[in-house]
Amino acid sequence: MIQLFNVSKIYQGEVTVEALKDINLHIKRGEFVFLVGPSGAGKSTLTRLLIREELPTEGQILVNGKSLLRLREREVPYYRRKIGFVFQDFRLLMERTVYENVAFAMEAIEMPRHEVKEQVPAILEMVGLEDKLNFYPHQLSGGQQQRVCIARAIANNPLIVIADEPTGNLDPDTSWEVMNLLQAINKRGTTVITATHDRDIVNRMQKRVIALDAGHLIRDEERGEY
């Protein structure tokens, strides 16, 4: 599903930063993967490469058998429709309701209006927010906001969900709600990649753990710990 071959990313600037160094990685369809490591280890760079926001300096990335390096600029939007993104800071539109926030993602990929109307409630039911359709984000708790964000990420039935520190702003109980939700999504066959600092969650979920440090892949274990 996702294959990285000798991937390096170097940011040229006043100070040259080697964000990723010679990474080889293979993530299979339907896997649940934790991406761990201290700040600046290269987790965010890796996610940016995967959504084709940036191109690697060296190496090759294949997703679903297709090279991201050879993707044309106008194909990028279509590629991104296969990926759902969950952010640490939720990135919801504050002046729009829960319903509109989810519908927004479907409208953006030009789904017909009647389908949007049908599917938004179904997806919000899946994340347990069916009674909050007309609430605004600021009327919700942090965990609920994150669930809206997850609903938006899975709205277009992506093959892969990438979550960047999804529990970073949440208390432990709420964190578990969110992780359980991600696990449920994974059970439906979606590949889930979660970058996190949360030692407790990683240790207890017993999933594959990929550890990065200073741009190097230092550990890759099935059923690993932090």
Next chain:
Amino acid sequence: MRLSSFEYAFRDAFRSMKRNKVMCIASIATVAVSLLILGCAWLLVLNSQHLANVMESELEINAYIKQDVTREDALNLRRKFEAIGGVAQVTFVSKEEGLKGLQERFGEDTSILDALGGNNPLPDMYRLKAKIAEDVPRIAGEVEEIPEVENVRYGQGLVERLLALTNWMRTVGVVIVVVIGLAAIFLIATSIRITVFARRREIGIMKLVGATDWYIRWPFFLEGMMVGLVGAVLAVLALHVFYANLVQNVVLTLNFLPILRDTNIILNVYKWLLLIGTFLGAVGSAISLRRFLKV
């Protein structure tokens, strides 16, 4: 692009116009003012052209026939004059008619013929009218080539001056239009830039969930075009009221002035103003989107 995507685009365009009401109204007002000035300049140029046409159509070329040409030969010359390209009308004026005209001008008190000693010194002549004023000097030249023609007279200088004035007004009009048009584009661009900036978070998320660039651009384009169109509609309404009043007043008080009243030409000006307004809006938003949609 799907139909429902246009629905989304219209909804978003209206939503953002509502949110940036002040800037939006300012842009509409600028477009309206600039198109109003443009419309006035345009109508002024059209009217001066109309005036020039009216005056031009009254310009004549007088071709005097040599005294030794017989009346019969002189009458046969008509075909030669008619054969010259660009000639609209040919009239023969015999020396007798010429003298009569002269006599009328001097009044009944004195007899010109007596004063001249019983001899009519006037030659036979042809009076030509040109289809367009630019042709008058050329036609005069060709007339001079005809051997039976003694000499040629026309309003030398007047034609040229009139044409120069019309051309000058046209140039000034174009310059005014360009300058004001640029100002309008600049303001719309600024307004759209503010909208883009206000919605940059939204645009970022759209890009992440896989919206195409065109899906993202359309609402801004529509917003720019609507601002341009609404401004143009206001300008046309104001211009129409103004011009209708002007025409009425001129007809009532200065009816020797040939003001342009051809509805088709005026409607055409309105149509172009609306198109230009919409176009200015589209160009303004295009400028902003090109520079500020790199997310």
